[in-house]
Amino acid sequence: MEEIKVFCPATIANVSCGFDVLGLALDSVGDEMTVRKIPENSIRITKILGQDLPLETEKNVSGVAGLALLTKSDYEGGFEIEIDKRIKPGSGIGSSAASSAGAVWAMNELLGKPFSKLELVQFAMQGEKLASDVAHADNVAPAIYGGFTLVRSYEPLDIIPIPTPSELYATVIHPQIEIKTSDSRKILRTTISLAQGIQQWGNLGGLIAGLYQSDYDLIGRSLHDYIVEPIRSILIPAFDKIKANAIEAGALGCGISGSGPSIFALSKGESNAKKVAASMQETYKNIGVPFDIHISKVNTQGVKKIA
């Protein structure tokens, strides 16, 4: 195989009580990327559609992630990348992770899969480091593994794929405002009360159990974050109203996607996810906030070949 075209899913990180550890992949939102082999031992980004992003390899997340892979490979050639960028950067649904994950996944296919998924995550994390100064895995892990993934630890990197109940849908609304990940990190407190911690790990335990059991009610009861959400949500227009209305419309739970500004809700079934979308839209229309909205099944496959 000399060339491959892949779908690179958008992802939701910081799934409520799973702050910094739990993420999931989306099915109907993502970039497309074409990667082809070239004889020179280098990475070239030849075309980017949809966004104004740097073509220089060292300044582009897919370039940096690809170089990390190339360095560890005994392949003597290189790759050329074309990106059809459909996920808006800064939206909080893993735009940089999609490009990083897609690039290394595609290269691994073209080389006959010499690397494991865990290794691909490690390469893609270098792209995340370029994008936000932190080599975090909470978006690239679900982008590569699909479904829900738990990043149990970084030293050593330990990624646990968690089963996805078949009727789980996500609704994501993206208010068109900019929050920098670095700003969103700055406002976090560095200490929490032990009581809050206990509540959070109790809920995360419940959420993981709910996902294993396809117990939607338990998933809903567990989707809370009393630690980060109350602080970060002040940067997001009408967060409390959006959330209250989404729950009222039937969502199992609702929270901040990544470091925002996108807000996600999880629902049982597409029909509920659509009602939640309608409620979210109405809220932002009423107060005049421009937005994008997505409804998607949880993607259980991760990056995939489309041509």
Next chain:
Amino acid sequence: MEEIKVFCPATIANVSCGFDVLGLALDSVGDEMTVRKIPENSIRITKILGQDLPLETEKNVSGVAGLALLTKSDYEGGFEIEIDKRIKPGSGIGSSAASSAGAVWAMNELLGKPFSKLELVQFAMQGEKLASDVAHADNVAPAIYGGFTLVRSYEPLDIIPIPTPSELYATVIHPQIEIKTSDSRKILRTTISLAQGIQQWGNLGGLIAGLYQSDYDLIGRSLHDYIVEPIRSILIPAFDKIKANAIEAGALGCGISGSGPSIFALSKGESNAKKVAASMQETYKNIGVPFDIHISKVNTQGVKKIA
């Protein structure tokens, strides 16, 4: 049925990263209790073997738990209780919880099971309140449900039974020193760093996933508590040495049982659990600390009828 004899399992609460939320029941360590119906609408404790504990209903945890059940029942009679107390109070393996849970479980059987397991836990929690001033559920929940239980929340009380891998064994060593639960609570810090919290809920997520998947290696990788254990373990003789030797001997993980002083280890298979027991014994023999030691499969049934 007028009379029932039950086995009331010892339990391990605060299972490492599951501090305050995750407990498990033991199979070969527990009290025995006989409960019989009496015509008067009251609870009488007629005999306690093995320990010098109060016979007055209001001062005995099984009496108090039984009264909580009796108050909510339309049964016009009462119960008489005999306790063969085999779990030492203050050992950190749920001595009071066994008596509270055993009493209300037995009464519920004699009345034709009018109450759910969740309600039985609520009654038994009143016994825990008498014993330690806090109506905690982390021992009574596994005593009643069996296996591993997650106390996701208290308001409302939400208990999630978690599957138990079939080859999971516990080794528990009880150094013969006294630590009061209240003292052990006092030395805890009330705040933790957000980074420690993230590490803890990452590990708890991994542990729950490991239990669902019967992935012993993942269970082992997740059995860490960097928050409470480093503080409380200073009250337990040679904790670090016991733990290091237990891991060396093949334990998946090792931690403080409840608020101590007992130390538990989990192992895959009885043969490993015995090797761990030998290593723990040797450590305490060498430094002259008297101890009890138990090896037990995880009990998946909870309190059970034995006659």
